[in-house]
Amino acid sequence: MPRAVTASPSDSPRSLPGLTDPRLSLESGDRLHTAAEFSAVFNHRRVLRGERFDLHYRPNEGGGARLGLVIAKKLARRAVLRNLLKRLGREAFRHARAELPAFDLVLRLAKPVASAGRATRPMARTDIDALLQRLRERAAT
Template sequence: MLRGSHFALHYCPNPDGTPRLGLVVAKKLAKRAVQRNLVKRIGRDVFRHARASLPPYDLVLRLSAKLDNVTRRAMRDEMIGLLGRLPRK
């Protein structure tokens, strides 16, 4: 598991040979549906752009802290940083 200031990235090897993504955004940490959907939309977009360079893992990106005053750019940068820290096979 890799941790950032607002997100945690869980990973395990995938026998299919392609990376897959799951997203978990709890109501406890993002009260409004608009905010939860924004986090998921940014997460899917970051994954889509990085997919070709990722190792074959099953990934779960989980929100682990409240998003008070966090910009979209900061969320995107943190997600990109977590994906970049994945161990290569």
């Protein structure tokens, strides 16, 4: 049975000129994957606390910042909301990555979020951006 849609690698948005900025892509090497990587960040015990999020961090040996996200079901009950918060975290990280020091970061939701309403998006993005800015300032000193 033929597939309804097939796409070659050359048709991906990343390969088409002008559609996406390659500096804003989030590759596999830019993320934390294993439980050991997350544990190493948590065990380092350095954290910046925001209104709703905590940003755990530790220096890494690699060439740039890497991101891990922890959005607990207990604090964001609906999958739509958890996915929204993860998208916002990744987007903020992509835009700030060039100015970030070589740290492993874990962005963790620390306080409950009730819904995925219109107020959630700017509140979350503002909080995440503020945490990343504080991290840049702390690393500069």
